[in-house]
Amino acid sequence: MTEYTRRDGTTASLPDRAANEQVRRDDRAHVFHSWSAQNLIDPTPVARGEGATFWDYDGNEYLDFGSQLVNLNLGHQHPDLVRAIQEQAGRLATIQPSMANDVRGELARLITSKAPDGLNKVFFTNGGADANENAVRMARGYTGRRKVLTTYRSYHGSTGSAISMTGDPRRWANEPSDSSVVHFFGPYAYRSPFHSDSAEQETERALRHLEEVVMLEGPQTIAAIALETVVGTNGVLIPPPGYLQGVRELCDRHGIIYIADEVMVGFGRVGEWFAFDAFDVAPDLISFAKGVNSGYVPLGGVVIRDEIADFFGDRAYTGGLTYSGHPLGCAAGIATFEVFERDDILGRVRRLGSEVVAPTVADWASRHPSVGEVRGRGLFWAVELVRDQGTREPLVPFNASGADAAPMAELAARCKASGVWPMIHFNRLQIAPPLVIGEDDLRRGLAVIDEALAYTDKLAA
Incomplete structure (x- = not known):
């Protein structure tokens, strides 16, 4: 030994x-x-x-x-997360998502308490890829539009729509895929595709480029713009001042849903509950996973703006997962909130x-x-x-x-x-x-x- x-x-x-x-x-x-x-x-x-x-x-x-x-x-x-899983397994190891469950509801309440005002519902998934899949499905259902815009330097997951949304080379071998996904250049001051020489210029030119893409694609055809708040694997790209606010304004102007992919940077990675808090902007849909319970049990989800959630109040949302909001994963998530606050x-x-x-x-x-x-x-x-x-x-x-x-x-x-x-x-x-x-x-x-x-x-x- x-x-x-x-x-x-x-x-x-x-x-x-x-x-x-x-x-x-x-x-x-x-x-x-x-x-x-x-x-x-x-x-x-x-x-x-x-x-x-x-x-x-x-x-x-x-x-x-x-x-x-x-x-x-x-x-x-982490002893608190391990203990929470053990205790939950001894009490109720699993239950289907169509039933109400105490830890599922409590974790949803805790997550929405850290989200911007007006985002009060959570759809749970098994991880980040299916969180992005369902965020896109919600945006398309709500707007009645099909197209989704994402950046080239991005990763959103390896499932159907998520790999299409991904801009990096992992997408290539999976094409042709979702042809209604359109890629654009996000800000990257060190290797600026816009030949900028300052952060302010990078913001201005990147937003102008995005607005031109929206115009050429037809704003009335675009359901969502999905962005990693801080680009993760593809470079830890911090958005320059004003960029995310500019995206928010563009979405508002054209009735486009702003999806914040917080799968990698949510739950403390950059010192905020959600990374977009550092940039004074609020999205319509938030996809999350990873840090919500440190991956001890697979768990992800989408935080939903009230207007979008209400849209599905009298019409069925056509999406679901057998393990949505798994009690073991949610128990570890509740323990995560307790550790974050205590420590x-x-x-x-x-x-x-x-x-x-x-x-x-x-x-x-x-x-x-x-x-x-x-x-x-x-x-x-x-x-x-x-x-x-x-x-x-x-x-x-x-x-x-x-x-x-x-x-x-x-x-x-x-x-x-x-x-x-x-x-x-x-x-x-x-x-x-x-x-x-x-x-x-x-x-x-x-x-x-x-x-x-x-x-x-x-x-x-």
């Missing part, structure tokens, strides 16, 4: 190392993995997790700097973001020639790596794979060798640890990345 040290200083044992080989054999023989060429991967068997740390069967310890898939907001094995999670995220991460990554940008830009908020940051700070040539090409992506793979390997499991995508290293990470662990993980960047510096001009 391999021992490890818990956060409280006590020791515990991991499963026998011999189990490692059995886990690998079963995985390789029987598990078909997402987004992967099956013969080219070698998944790491994980034996245990606690807080911001997980261990493999050999006892190697890793700081989880990606919160798995940016969903583990309260970290591995001031939002306050600590803001503090760690502004006092620890922001100055550290700013220092990297000043010292490392391979760092083109750093950007982020709370505990959600991107380090954009380049070969030349002047030309901004990416360290690896867009959508690189194989040998072309080797520099980023090597950077990740160096971080892992020093005990940090990073999140990388294309030419970016993204920082998204659990919101409960200790300050010492956060600084230690950042120091490991700082040291690893010496490797990418050698590739930069």
Whole structure:
């Protein structure tokens, strides 16, 4: 047996190392993995997790700097969430969605208490993709229109409409798909498609571009504009001042539904209950998942503006899921709210973001020639790596794979060798640890990345 040290200083044992080989054999023989060429991967068997740390069967310890898939907001094995699931399972493990359930109703009430005024109903789903699917279905039903506008640099899920809404290359292999989805360019000041030279200019030109797309597509044909409030996997792109308000005004002018995709950034990731709170804007529909209960049991949903919910008051909403509002998932969600309030999670995220991460990554940008830009908020940051700070040539090409992506793979390997499991995508290293990470662990993980960047510096001009 391999021992490890818990956060409280006590020791515990991991499963026998011999189990490692059995886990690998079963995985390789029987598990078909997402987004992967099956013969080219070698998944790491994980034996245990606690807080911001997980261990493999050999006892190697890793700081989880990606919160798995940016969903583990309260970290591995949070005792309050585990206890809530255990207690709920002992009382009522599951019940169909057509029946009323105490934890389902309570969680819906808690979620709407943090939503803007006038959004008082929640439709629960199993995750983020089907949350976006149902948000679009609601918008189309309410408006009687079909088209949905989303950005190229986006990810909204891998199901039918959600993968069509997705702008990044994961969409390509799934085409042709929903032909009524139209993509446009969102703001991205560092690589501005509008040749802007200031945040204000980026906002003005991005909104002008979107308005032209709306005009050319026909505003009377557009049901919704769906935006990740902060673009997640595709770059941690923070909207420039005034942009989201401009989108809101455009939607109001043409009767278009504004869908805020908060799947990745909701529930504390940027130091707010919902990320759009930081930008003084209110959407019509909010899709959520991940951080609502840290993914302990699959759960997502849509928060619905009253006028849209009322539209379905006397006509059936034609959508549903067997596990909508699963009691185990909702119990963990209620516990999440309790932990957030008791431990001031939002306050600590803001503090760690502004006092620890922001100055550290700013220092990297000043010292490392391979760092083109750093950007982020709370505990959600991107380090954009380049070969030349002047030309901004990416360290690896867009959508690189194989040998072309080797520099980023090597950077990740160096971080892992020093005990940090990073999140990388294309030419970016993204920082998204659990919101409960200790300050010492956060600084230690950042120091490991700082040291690893010496490797990418050698590739930069």
